[in-house]
Amino acid sequence: xxxxxxxxNEIKVNGRTVYDTVRVDNIEKVSGGVWAGETSRGDTFRxxxxxxxxxxxxxxxxxxxxxxxxxxxRANSAVKCFKLLIV
Numbered sequence: 072x073x074x075x076x077x078x079x080n081e082i083k084v085n086g087r088t089v090y091d092t093v094r095v096d097n098i099e100k101v102s103g104g105v106w107a108g109e110t111s112r113g114d115t116f117r118x119x120x121x122x123x124x125x126x127x128x129x130x131x132x133x134x135x136x137x138x139x140x141x142x143x144x145r146a147n148s149a150v151k152c153f154k155l156l157i158v
Contacts, residue, residue: 073121073149075106084149092153110156118152 104124120131
């Protein structure tokens with residue numbers, strides 16, 4: 072089971088710090104395999120994936136406003152979803 076936590080402006084996925092991402096002001100677990108958060112720029116995002124969401128361990132999605140509106144971006148891990156936030 073994946074755990075995502077925010078501790079003093081550090082995002083941790085399964086206990087490991089994620090670098091090279093935007094600053095996240097808050098994040099909370101919405102349901103099994105779904106987290107919702109907000110960046111320091113005020114953009115909201117959702118990360119969905121893993122076994123708890125009904126997918127495989129490498130089936131993750133980042134819902135984030137990119138370009139002309141909300142997009143669902145495919146990734147292979149929760150860490151990759153956070154790294155895609157800098158797009």
